[in-house]
Amino acid sequence: MARDNALDSPARRGRAQPKQSRDRFGRFTEWIARAMGTPTFLALLTLFCVAWIAWNSLMPAGVRFDEVSNGFTALTLVLSLQASYAAPLILLAQNRQDDRDRVQIEQDRQRAERNLADTEYLAREVVALRMAMTDLVEQSLSRDVLRQELRTLLAELDDRAALEPGERPATDGGAAKKESR
Template identity: 65%
Template sequence: MAERLDRPKGERKLFKPRRSSQESDRFGRVSEGIARFLGTPRFLVYLTGFVVVWLVWNSIPFTAENHLRFDSPKLYFTALTLILSLQASYAAPLILLAQNRQDDRDRVSAEQDRQRAERSLADTAYLAREVAALRQALGETATRDFVRSELRSLLEELKDMDREREDEVSGE
């Protein structure tokens, strides 16, 4: 009676799985491993070998009674069909689960790539601004040739002033 009556009850679930994220991740990793194995040539070879052995074992007459057979070809190998259907019914959800987990990893990877690209773009823009500032600063600094030409023009002006003074002194 500790529940409050003025609030609706939450969803009632028939089964309340109380898995931690670690257990869920472990199940995901195991199912991915199975799904990866189901997509290998080794699995196809094993499955083909299993089916061939099954068909040969249940097709060859051993004795007149055929008591060693467990799946009759007269019934179109019903047990084999059921086993393969069971395998397929478990394989499909495991493959889908593995694909969903791969999609999640791809989404996280794409987000990280996008963030990395944004940082690279920001760094590139910063470096471009710095290079432009350096070019501008270099454009404002005096080069060696500029300083030499300025000194030559000043020297010429001084020589002209000296000549004018000498002319004035000698003309007096």
């Protein structure tokens, strides 16, 4: 028992088909435009025209289908028809390429904006790190100065403790005086 709406088969929607056929036609126009812009195409078209002219000039009159006396009217018609179809197909291919280029330019612009924002963010972070490092160095220097001061004070306290109980160390560069009670 096969069901059309089974879970293992894709859902069918009528809207997907026109887009696919438009895309297929667009790819076809691009293929034509690429093919017509090649030296191979020009060589084949030249060979076609030479063969046409040679057939209608050199073959017996009963097998000719385009008379020289009429100026190869059928050849002119075929080449005009080819040109009248080639021009719009090439334009369609160019329009598709323009659309792709427009999308690519928009994506490049968005990527450039993101890169700029990232660069600005990183620049701010670098400045913040520099400031933090400067503060850290200043704090380190002030810590070193503070440590040195504390060491000096500790040394003075050690000197005081080493003195006799009644003596006081000189702070003004003079001799130590005895404390009077």
